[in-house]
Amino acid sequence: MRLIYLCSALLLLILLPRTCQGGNILVIPVEGSHWINMDILLQALHSRGHNLTIIRGDKSWYIKDNSTYYSTYTIPVHNSIDKEFILRVVSEMIDFERGAHPLMSFLGSTVGMLGTYLEGHEGVRKVVTTMLDDRELMRKLNDTKFDMVLSDPWWGGGPILAKYLNLPLVYNARWLFGGESHFAIAPSPTSYIPLTGSVCTDKMTFFQRVKNMILHILTQTQKHLVNQIYQKICDKYLGPNNDFNQLLIDADIWLMRADFVFEFPRPTMPNVVYIGGFQCKPAKPLPQHLEEFVQSSGEHGVIIMSLGTFVNELPADMANEIAAAFAKLPQKVIWRYKGSRPDTLGNNTLLVDWMPQNDLLGHPKVKVFVAHGGTNGVQEALYHGVPVVGIPLLFDQYDNLLRLEDRGGAKILTLSTMDKDNNFLTAIQEVLNEPSYRMNMQRLSRLHRDQPITPMDNALFWIEFVMRHKGAAHLKPASLRMSWYSYHSVDVALFLGGAVLLVLLSTFFLIRCLCNAMCKSKVKRE
Structure with a gap:
């Protein structure tokens, strides 16, 4: 009998730390292929004892309502993004690309798709608005005492909900609606960092750099238009002093689905963690x-x-x-x-x-x-x-x-x-x-x-790091809170330019006065 008690106590000691370390994670996912890799990450988190709650729309076709490793809140929204919307976009793009000239293909994927992108984000706005208007749901989310929000920044609902609930935010990311995620948070010279859709490598000719810059301007315009959709939500539910773009880029950790074996080398940030290939694993026997x-x-x-x-x-x-x-x-x-x-x-x-x-x-x-x-x-x-x-x-x-x-x-x-x-x-x-x-x-x-830690273990460590320390503010660079003119030192350049101009003008007028004085002196002597 004493042996049974001893074994039971030992088992309890083994399991207790695992139970205590389990976190409460609120997940704001994205459909389709984005969900496929998010789902793999969620299964790994569940296996480590974490509780997972997912926010999903009622037209979700990949994210199931019932699961053994997560619970869900389903938001009843009509006219939101659904399977038919995505399939229609894909079909239209295939038909367009088949007969398109390269220039038309470039314009079609940038300017031509803008209306579709905006329609998609309007659908997300309805989901987020319905969720925030549901007082009972928001009460439940507050009472659950989540440790963090895990989201995909392809849609804009995650950062808004994280701010509303005052929770740390981690992204499972590679893309924002304004392009590749690095462009939102890290120095990104367009001279050697190709934008998505540019069809360029990091070794660009002059005209490719021109094309890359044009695409950057178009992308920033698209990003601004999408930001306005979500800014209306921020103004209504978070207050007018909350800028959506600032909320979007203010995540504690960016789990980036890429690595520099695959991606072109580029500047990065301390709170970017590279997990490219985290979903990959050794092959199992085939059926x-x-x-x-x-x-x-x-x-x-x-x-x-x-x-x-x-x-x-x-x-x-x-x-x-x-x-x-x-x-x-x-x-x-x-x-x-x-x-x-x-x-x-x-x-x-x-x-x-x-x-x-x-x-x-x-x-x-x-x-x-x-x-x-x-x-x-x-x-x-x-x-x-x-x-x-x-x-x-x-x-x-x-x-x-x-x-x-x-x-x-x-x-x-x-x-x-x-x-x-x-x-x-x-x-x-x-x-x-x-x-x-x-x-x-x-x-x-x-x-x-050839890595010291697998991409999946790296992702899990940093998610748990954020839960242990209630965020990762020490990894966020000051650049995320700077205005564009301060970040690029436009004000400093104007100040120094003005100072130099002042010195030059002062020197010019001084020399002019000296010349005039010398000329008057010469005239008097004559």
Whole structure:
């Protein structure tokens, strides 16, 4: 009996610290692929004993209302962002990109999408407003005594709610609605830091730098317009002295879904923590039917293709072109595709509604990944060292693929050219037959994995750090609280310029007076 008591006491001592360290986290997520990687982080937090509560809209299609590892508050809002809205945007962009000239594509992805972006943020504004108007919900959130807010800054609700509840804020971030997150908080010279959508590397020609600057101006204009949507909420619920842009950039920690194996080197900040590839992990065994299909490929290996969360089908002519190209290859193909079966589909191609992408990428028989260039897929390919044939569709996808192509690990096709002159088939054959693509991706994989702490453990440490210390104010640079003219020392430059001008003018008038005096003296002597 004493042994039983002793074992029970020992078990209690082991479990007690874990229970005491568990935090209360309020999560403001974003749908689609953003949710996929947020969900992985939430499962890891739950496994460490933290309690998770998620705010979701009633039209959410990825974030389930019932879960074993988080609880939810569902906000009943009509006309907010839903699945149909996102799919409509994707479909319109595919149709536009297929026939677009590069210049028109650039303008379409910046100016042409502005109305759609504003419509999306108006939907988020309705969710946030409905939430803040619900006194019972806000009372519950206050009574729960959360330790922090974990949010994705792609939408603007997270920082507003964190301020309203007076809680520390951590971002699971890579993108803001005004572009890549670094541009909001870190020095970002446009001379060598390409903006999202610029289709440039960090080595730009003069005209590429002109294009990059124009895009920066357009992006800042878009950001200002979106800020005005959320500023109305701040004025109503937080008071007129709360500037939304200041709330947005004032997060304690930015968990950045990138690293400098993937991203171009650039200035950064002390409260930015790099967790690129945190969702990646060693491959698990494939389901039996997939393993049998993969093994049937023999020495030729397998190609896998997926165009991401939002693209389940393609225009019929494009799907037939892709299927016909696959049919000409000796490799087996696994293609995630939910559209109508292409007429030209070969016997070597398997269509699936879903596939274990990470496990397939980690299989030794997979030779090439045909991908749209989403952050998750690109980083999984980098982690496993699989070369990529990229077909970017919208948003950041071209820029993600460009980072791999610049390092010799990918080949990019555009929607407007991929179905011409067998470009798609030629690109796949090039990546299959040129050893440098695989060698470069495997080199990047070795660099990415060679870290003292895994990206996931790094993310978990800093989330728990914020909960332990009630924030991380000591890591926030003073620049976040400075006006633009102070930050760029415009006032100092004007002051020094004025001082120099004053000295020059004083010197000029002094010399002039001396000259006049000397001339008068000379006239008197004569």
